[in-house]
Amino acid sequence: MTVREILDSHPQPSSLDRGVLLRCIEDCVECAAACTSCADASLGEKDLQELIHCIRVNLDCADLCEAAGRIVIRQTAPDLRVIRAAIEACAAACRSCGEECERHAAHHEHCRLCAETCRRCEQACNELLSTIG
Amino acid sequence: MTVREILDSHPQPSSLDRGVLLRCIEDCVECAAACTSCADASLGEKDLQELIHCIRVNLDCADLCEAAGRIVIRQTAPDLRVIRAAIEACAAACRSCGEECERHAAHHEHCRLCAETCRRCEQACNELLSTIG
Amino acid sequence: MTVREILDSHPQPSSLDRGVLLRCIEDCVECAAACTSCADASLGEKDLQELIHCIRVNLDCADLCEAAGRIVIRQTAPDLRVIRAAIEACAAACRSCGEECERHAAHHEHCRLCAETCRRCEQACNELLSTIG
């Protein structure tokens, strides 16, 4: 992603570990898109009635990944308490959405892919949290 | 807001206290708009250099209020752990933004108004959190 | 809304007509929330299969109202071509969503309320567009 290069030219990079930060950024952006896509694919499925909770948590997860993604992209003059809270919320949504999508993974490839993306994003959030202390 | 009436006709309202929920919804939506507006007004001020952290936390707070607002609006098939995490993140952002805007309240009316809105939203979030248990 | 007062203290208000601008801001914010709520209520309805297109356009309309709302809130250093394009997109989404929700208004009060909100927002967008020229 271009963000990777933009951060190299940032005048005031944050003190967070660069590699861990970049993975969290990319996984948040990726997971927001995957959850938006999985919610939409689920809305088009014949067994839609079985996927209502899946759609709900996909929508919530997309919103929190998008907010967290924007917040971890920003480097200038941060409040680490806000960054921490945003990543914790994103990780909680990824955990919930990953669990629910996993339940439908055998029947819907988009749920399997989305569960995988959620788990990866949850892990990237937790790694970044561990470096904030 | 129309949301108030829409929730009255919702087929599957959540178990959360209606009055507390509605106040949280309205305060999140209001606070997202106020923070977007305060960030923009600060960007136009002559003492912009003093307002950099203010703009930063305003942008973060707008993003988290918007995400939390959407999530608390939704009633169907929720995961309360996600709702809790979203509201906690919103409250943390409101606390940070309210504190920073308060520091500029004497010089900038938009910061005074934004600080007030942030404190009200933080309180509404905490009240809703206390009903989730 | 607090935004109304914040704009009164803005150091660089845009040249747009204040009353028309404020109505557009409030209607965009209101309509984004209403569409998020109507999509969610529709997801909980027994005749969900009849409401798939309704949910889809509600989600699109919420996203475009939210983006347009943020953009018309901002006053500092605008590009009027971008503002125009954002409002035109918002008006198009409101027209589409208003028409679709109207089709379900007799059966679902949330659709009737959402259609009304979309029509009001579309009109506010068109009035603001007519002042931009």
Place this chain on the structure above:
Amino acid sequence: MTVREILDSHPQPSSLDRGVLLRCIEDCVECAAACTSCADASLGEKDLQELIHCIRVNLDCADLCEAAGRIVIRQTAPDLRVIRAAIEACAAACRSCGEECERHAAHHEHCRLCAETCRRCEQACNELLSTIG
């Protein structure tokens, strides 16, 4: 991106050209992140006063790219008039932001990178528009 694979398993893919659609999705998501990052890097620069319009259009462009990205990701039961309007707004924002960032490209590498990303996204939007007819 995972969205690419999710769309391969979508039960109701839209009639739009797959390759052109995927490029538009990826460029919208990428450009939203780049504009958020460039606005933030600009906020940290010493010549911040020269970058106010740049920050403003970056914020608008991020919001419209994000909305357009979500909308073009969705395949189920679309209204092509809404998709068209969303992409047109995104293209207008990318044009404006690309032009402004280009003016600062010699002094700020993040502006040069952002201008490049905006131009690529504008082109992807225009290509998708040409297939919608």
